[in-house]
Amino acid sequence: MNKAIKVTIVGAAALLVAAVGIAKSVPYWFAPKMDNPPTVNIHDPELIAKGEYYARVADCVACHTAPGGKPFAGGLGMQTPLGAIYSTNITPDPETGIGNYSYADFERAVRRGVRPDNVSLYPAMPSVSYMIAKDDEIEAMYAYFMSAVEPVRQDNQASTIPWPANMRWPLAWWQLIFAQPREFAEDPTLTAQQNHGAYLVEGLAHCGACHTPRGIGFQEKSLSNRDSEQFLAGSVLEGWYAKSLRNEGVGLAIWSEDEIVEFLRTGRTHHTAAFGSMSDVVEKSTQYFTDEDLQAIASFLKTLQPRSGYAVDWQPNDDTTTAKLRSGNITEPGEIIYIQECATCHRLDGKGAPRVFPALAGNSIVFAEDPSSLIQVTLAGAKMADTKYDMMAFTMPGFYHLSNQDLADVLNFIRTGWGNHGSTISTRDIARMRRVVDHAPEHYVPQAAIREGAHHE
Template identity: 45%
Template structure:
């Protein structure tokens, strides 16, 4: 039974079509009348906060026209067209249709959406912001006639009717309501993190039916870190080692605007979030998000003592690399960027000493980024000069395990070693189809 539920949960997380294809004779309700450009512009900003482009725009594709392929254990799927084209997009949606899809996960034709479209978070978006988003997608996005591609997910995992029961169990309806006793900045930050930002979709652990274990700070697991698609989405609570406990408010604001600070650099899916979403946030909203996240108590750490930097043992290993296989790999491939002292050259080149991603109990992100590198951070149109390269073709599983074990032990990091079998497993899953 548990195995079946996990299989269903995996199916539920698949990002199948956000919106049903409109019939050929569909009207375009939003096309009549002149658009309020102020509302459209506000909607454009909100769409950036929601990072809509990251999922609904394929590489070299037209904005929001879909087509982005996603590999899942059940097969490949393609993200859908959400431009206002009447035939292949959402041009036939009224504002009420749009709101229902966004906040309740039900498409215009009545079929249930899969909750990889993060409607459990978008349920908290208020009416004014829904109106602005609708105005943007109908009047600020160019219609693109591009048919949605069917997935190859087989029956019975492609059935939608079980989602009605999933929603009954796990969907909390109702827009966010300000918490009494909290100031304006805290409530604004909570609204953005829990709602449009849908941070919990990646950073909160999932239950057996693939539901988020908590949707706000009232649940102890909220934003405590989670494994997703070969990456471990970081702990965003005040935990001292693997979380944000050692980050100042300025550190966090810098990371949201640029993707790097003195502690860490973005990689994996977070690169896209920085590129398409958080760097565009207003200073006021960035400050609000930081205020909220910095208020979260520590949860989900490794249980280790609070990190303190100690370079001595690592320096000895690097002085005599022939005595340590991991140190030999580090000296040959890593040291010129990350340094003998492990401090790197932040924020350009990430530190490894005390980096929360290095100290995390789950080493998936370190393995993944070592194998496959990461995409460019592009801030104000300028790509980062030193993206992390991938070493899948250069280092074998044992070498990667050795160097990451060295890094996780080095500079007093004190994190568990990495095994070659862990590397082999991620190599197989992430290199498939490349």
């Protein structure tokens, strides 16, 4: 072997060893455990109650509970570009959960994304958001998890990410590059209420985890509105498009503060409804927010300016669809399929039924710049959030049985009907989303845990 090649190989190997060594040591110096952690009275009823509320704000239960599983026992499958990862058991079980975590262990995992064994958590854990949470909030959450959550013995499920991509040590480099320590900074141009809303949105509520575009390293491109206009500008995760929350035509420009509050509290307005992961967020989290927190969030969101080059407002075209459908002159494939499959619920005028069947006319999800959510909800169906504010939670059936061409035809009809104006959906778009639906990860719920849950109930 050529000497130069040998030197190159040896050098590359040395660099790799150095990278691994540094990565394994990163959590020690970059995310150290607390030197003098406070003593937390985990049996204080008032502290536990506060912790339960903060855990609701942080939406811990939605991610750490698999459908049909025990609360906080983990097993929820989340699809990534590399494979599926599963949420972990965060019940106080000492063997499979966090029962042996000290407060310093808990704080470090929540705020810095590092386990007690100095292994970094996957970026699906929104530690970059939780980092700005106040000390008393983290302490209260610790008391709640340690004293009020039922321990569940359930092992964590390994990811399906193949080797070598499943190696954890590179995550330390991710932490070093994308999870620099930060604190919440109030914006002097905002009111006290709006700054409180910004604190919730950037912190425990971690809205950016879904609604902010991700970069090449799966990092959020912006963690606050002070950083860039990419904050809350919309993103696709697991085939769902979390829409822009900025005040632009394809975002929240047509939403009032009261409508934002109503949506977060109930998962519905007279025009639209939450679906997909947002339905879980409303059902498990935001319906429990105080009026003060909901008003603060809505007030803050309405301060976000549109991105450069995006229209400030959205105006519908003239509605020629309703009259044509009512005339019975149905000739186009998309029109025919709509009459056959959709009109019974969404009506000929596209206005649906308030708080029962979402409107299609003027619904920002329908004409969103990215049609992923519209395609997926049509293919796979969806269930409304079940809250105390409405008597029933309705389920939309999926239309997976329709061909790619039929789905493209009807969705293009909907995206351009009743004055809507959205980009064209192709059969390739449908095929891509069909693959996403086909490869959705199965959630991990051991049969023993199901039997145990049934026994306790």
